[in-house]
Amino acid sequence: MSDDQEAPLINGVEHKICEVLPCVDDDYGGVIVEMKTPMDAKSFVAALRYSFEQWRSQGKKGVWLNLPLSHVNLVEPAVKEGFQYHHAEPTYLMLVYWIPKAESTIPLNASHRVRVGAVVLNHNKEEKYGTLRGSGNWKIPTGVVDEGEEIFAAAIREVKEETGIDTEFLEILAFCQTHESFFAKSDLFFVCLLRPTSFDIQKQDLEIEAAQWMRFEDSASQPITHKNELFKAIHRICSMKMEKSYSGFSTQHITTFFDDKLGYLYLNKQEDMK
Amino acid sequence: MSDDQEAPLINGVEHKICEVLPCVDDDYGGVIVEMKTPMDAKSFVAALRYSFEQWRSQGKKGVWLNLPLSHVNLVEPAVKEGFQYHHAEPTYLMLVYWIPKAESTIPLNASHRVRVGAVVLNHNKEEKYGTLRGSGNWKIPTGVVDEGEEIFAAAIREVKEETGIDTEFLEILAFCQTHESFFAKSDLFFVCLLRPTSFDIQKQDLEIEAAQWMRFEDSASQPITHKNELFKAIHRICSMKMEKSYSGFSTQHITTFFDDKLGYLYLNKQEDMK
Structure with a gap:
């Protein structure tokens, strides 16, 4: 197959920006985003906004965002997009965003x-x-x-x-x-x-x-x-x-x-x- | 008093950069930094490095850094200076840095x-x-x-x-x-x-x-x-x-x-x- 069938350059870039972030469903109608490969802040924000469009249309509730220490560059953009901190361990920070208008049922952090x-x-x-x-x-x-x-x-x-x-x-x-x-x-x-x-x-x-x-x-x-x-x-x-x-x-x-x-x-x- | 006695422009700026970050001692030989006023990343890193010089010379052990959501711009620079996440609540992220060569006695996070x-x-x-x-x-x-x-x-x-x-x-x-x-x-x-x-x-x-x-x-x-x-x-x-x-x-x-x-x-x- 030729390049333009598989991944035409311009569309390829477009497509890459507009991919939903890597995520899995949780058991409570939400998604968990796990960032594995490095990403710059601008691509992240574009992908995040595109992902939210999908998640909203799918009726998703909580969006969990797990950022390892290596992805610390994405903490500030995530917060600016409306995420709050949920909990942190030495090697990662977990943020969360509650989509519905109804009151959040996000579980409280360990106390x-x-x-x-x-x-x-x-x-x-x-x-x-x-x-x-x-x-x-x-x-x-x-x-x-x-x-x-x-x-x-x-x-x-x-x-x-x-x-x-x-x-x-x-x-x-x-x-x-x-x-x-x-x-x-x-x-x-x-x-x-x-x-x-x-x-x-x-x-x-x-x-x-x-x-x-x-x-x-x-x-x-x-x-x-x-x-x-x-x-x-x-x-x-x-x-x-x-x-x-x-x-x-x-x-x-x-x-x-x-x-x-x-x-x-x-x-x-x-x-x-x- | 005249301006140059109170806060000469050049020295004033120098002085401002080299202030120790606002902190209090904890009960275990460490310090807790609580960021209250906004700060840009560059000034923060300069002040942090200057502060570490003081804390090292004072024999301080753990350095706790409490960053409210409003100070999310300082998370990435703090991690790049060697801080790790410790815990987070919806409105703040607590990071920690262990100064001594001896094994860390930083308490584990709530489990x-x-x-x-x-x-x-x-x-x-x-x-x-x-x-x-x-x-x-x-x-x-x-x-x-x-x-x-x-x-x-x-x-x-x-x-x-x-x-x-x-x-x-x-x-x-x-x-x-x-x-x-x-x-x-x-x-x-x-x-x-x-x-x-x-x-x-x-x-x-x-x-x-x-x-x-x-x-x-x-x-x-x-x-x-x-x-x-x-x-x-x-x-x-x-x-x-x-x-x-x-x-x-x-x-x-x-x-x-x-x-x-x-x-x-x-x-x-x-x-x-x-």
Whole structure:
């Protein structure tokens, strides 16, 4: 075939400018634009306007625009075309545009960071403690739950990372919500009870000065435990747990509404209360 | 005073370019730059480079750069100077730069959206239900917990918004974690038990078709309750609760570690288990 049949120069350029931006439909009547190849601002704006004509005629609602760091040159033109920021991660910025006149049903951004603290009780009623560098206090292993990570899995991972110990998750004993953890974001801290399945401590994390098995009474008698209401509450709960007079939330794998997703329900199974 | 004493033209311009950007110290050895007045990209880069000289010599660690939508022209220059995205909200983008050679201790971005569902049991063992438009199923009031909002307060607010009923929070009965709720973000859904303090239903939310008190048995016998494992679990828990054989987590107001923040601890107080 000759060039003018396949991609005549002038029409080819016209055609290129007027292509709809690379996008896929989302599950809510919108589209997600994922920019992969570099584009200059002018071509982007032309393609964006052409795309909006199509999306409007198709009755699309939300338009998501995912701009990797490499496409930072398109942030300003996108905002000038009416996009707002939705969320950002280190390597990309997600913008959004709501087409309908009706009120936006764009989901709110993530509002909470989730952390775990792990209490590991062995048969000798000892707890597993790491210590934060320089603090002088023995503390339970803690860490941040990643996006997509189960809370119980994060607790197991943190204990492994900080001490080398393998564990089984038993229960969430309690949790704590605080605010303005960083900027306006809130924080959920889940206190998890774990049972060790290996016992040799190998300090692994560079941030940890030392890790050791510690008698429950010794950890409870540290000044910080008395001073800090959360530490005090954790120790009280652990004491009750050892006397089998406390029941936290354990897991049940279920299908959730509305979208039939698999997830974990944390609830009081009360087996050991009976 | 004469002009050349106050702000000599050439030195004035020099001086203006070489001012440190408007910033405040954070609590972790870093600075937070908040751009208030408009600035062109060239002046911004000059001021940023001058500022970095100062911050480096002061041993600063993380540099946070808060760019409102109105300063979108500075996003590209900031990224080209080495900033990464950290998080974004509809009206601003937060970027961050880690100065030290040591590993970054910049906190991870928020990873979870938090939602509540509210079970309101009155003395007649009825539950309070709204229905989602067009779904044909009676469902408990649900909604998203805002940044900075207590979980229990969100449950009270959602019931009020959807039905006009005033309530007291009793317990979190269970919670559920799912993933990829939107993009890579995860979701925590807390099932709250509330006691009504007013009883006249006034449907308020436009999204609600109808709201009514409903016999517990009738809500439990809906096909959706049998089909959906989460609904089924909630009904089983409510049944146990009515027989006083289930204990969820209620609240205790405490000071939390590390930063002596006030927060709410959710734990099993077990009063009604005894």
